[in-house]
Amino acid sequence: MLLLVSGASGVGKTTARLHARHLFERRHLDGAYETAELFTLGPIPAVPTVAWRQEQVEAAVRRAIALEAEGRHLLFAGDPVPVGEALAAPSADRIDIAACLLDVDEDAHLARLAKRNEPEELIPLHRGFATWLRAHATDPGHVPEAVTTDAWPEMRWGRWVGRAPGPEWAMTVVDTSRLLPEQVGAEVVDWCGRAVAGDAPVFRAGWFRR
Incomplete structure (x- = not known):
């Protein structure tokens, strides 16, 4: 499974990945989960573009597929990657994808x-x-141009662009406004366990055809 942690800058994505990695090790779960973000998948260009980011999301999806063959999962966290980008990656129809949005209130975000x-x-x-991410978590029709403009040509936007809100479009939202870094990591690790067990929203492989 690909476990995507999304969110705007400053909400705690990289912090969550680092603390989650340590928790996986402490709980002897590191054999079941690998963690990654864009810089771990390849060099970052001097001027990153939307298209480059989306190509790297495809790399993350392919890595998750490879891990799944070993009975493992990929926690992809640390970058502002919306769930719509992960779902539109060319290979995303071959793997289950769960998404968790880390969110904050305005005062905490500004601070x-x-x-x-x-x-x-x-x-x-x-x-x-x-x-936008807050709206995107529940409504795939909310300003899709935020991610489809200047996109990588290989992206499969037709999987969700134009869809109305519905029960098939769901993700977990965690408010990190009052959480300590280690608490955010614990929330993410617990969410991973729920998603893998089927107790949290998951986009099943090929969900858009149903």
């Missing part, structure tokens, strides 16, 4: 961005993307 010294002119963009 984290300030701590990271984000340029003032980029703050509205980060806030706008967080708002």
Whole structure:
């Protein structure tokens, strides 16, 4: 299974991946899960583009497929990859995909961005993307142009673009506003277990044909 942790900048995706990796080791689950983010899948170009990111998402999907053949799962976390990009990756129809959106309230988000010294002119963009991701979690028809513009030509947007909200479009949302980093990691690890067990929303392979 591909376990995607999504979210805007500053919500705790990379922190969640690092703490989750340690928890997998402590709970002797590291044999069942591998963790990755874009930089672990290949070199990052000097000027990353939307198309490059989407090609790397396909690389993550293919890695998850390879791991599944070994009875293992891939936790892909650390980058602002929406679930719609993962589902539209060319090979995504060959594997189950579960998605978890890490979200924060406005005050917490602004505080984290300030701590990271984000340029003032980029703050509205980060806030706008967080708002879009929140809507995208429940409505595939909400401004799909946010990810389909300047896209990698191989993406299969027809799997979900134009769909209305429905029970088949679902993901887990975790509010990290008041959580410590290790608590976010624990939430993600627990979500992984629920998704693998079928107790959390999962996009089953080929779900869009049903």
